[in-house]
Amino acid sequence: MTSYLLFLAVAALTVLSPGPGVLMTIANALRFGFRGTVGGIFGIAAGAFIVAGISATALGALLAASAVAFSVMKFVGAAYLMYLGLKIWKASPPNFCNRSVHEAKFLRRFGEGLALQMTNPKAIFFFLSVFPQFVESGPSHKAQFALLVASYATLVVCIHTGYALFAHQARAWLTSERGGRLLNKAGGATFMGFGAALALAKRSGT
Template sequence: MTMQTWWLFVVTVFFISATPGPNMMHALSRSVQVGFRRSTAAMAGCISALFLALVLSMVGIGAVLAAMPRLFDVIRYAGAAYLVYLGIKAWRSSDDATDATSGGGSESRASAWSLYRNGFLVGISNPKLLLFAAAFFPQFIDHHKPVLPQFGILLVTYLFSDTLWLSVYGIGGHSLSRFLSRRPVRRAFNRLTAIVFVAFGVVILRAKA
């Protein structure tokens, strides 16, 4: 892998990571609910899921899913159901800003492990990630040279880019929380969050292996 190829990869994943998706929306909403510092546990869960998906793609799981549509469908339905569940949960969450910021709400009392676990589930709920990684990574690897070191470089680059953008969305959520002190505004934010998560679930549900 040449330096030019690596830079092309950097630019590509920078914009891929910046694109709003379930992980970014989760980081933003968690930061609003529990604050930026505690939301980093949820971000760590998202990153762990990404790491696992990328490693699995390297060992050929993406090809297995592509070759076994029924298995892909099971994972796809489960992922879509979880995102829809998050949407329903957001829709029904408290509209009182003090519940989410002063410790009165269940979200603000969530443990670091709970935040991490939920972030991981959001991150791993998209089976298309495995197929994407399996098709995307080989485009930047020179198979005439040792593959493992190249994959390591690409993996670290991708994780760094995603962590950067998760932090940006998290900081944005923390800043946004200042404007959510009014009940109508917070209600609108909760409803928008719910709609976005359900929409992501529908997109995954309609995906094809």
């Protein structure tokens, strides 16, 4: 597997680029502090294993080959992201000062991150279109697959931890009324933008 370093570069840029998962991590850091982001970050990383697994199964082949299955998948995901985006856009500036211990629990945030990653256009199209190009056929196929997915998940944890630390340090501005409104608008626009991109996306090779 001679292209491993190239894979790491492409995967890092994919994870680093702003998207639904990054916004979730930042929001959790502002609401619950750095420790409150851990569940969501690991949920996003775990979601990568599931999306990658789907891409390697018959379901992945079906989504790649069937226009109907692909369209159903992308429109359901797009509708969910558009809904989240509109909800965030219209919301009042969040009050990050009132933290709920219940809402900050690891399992609650883990489930939220896992669910979001399952509809994240970046992850879906990375694993359905880009990822297979780095897995060479042969007896080491499964080992390569496991290594690459684990590497991607590790990048998710590292990069999202960096975003969480940044948000925690910039909390004073981000939690102001102006910062809160800008965060809502930026977050809503990003979710709706990714939803639109997912709805307009075409299958690889079409």
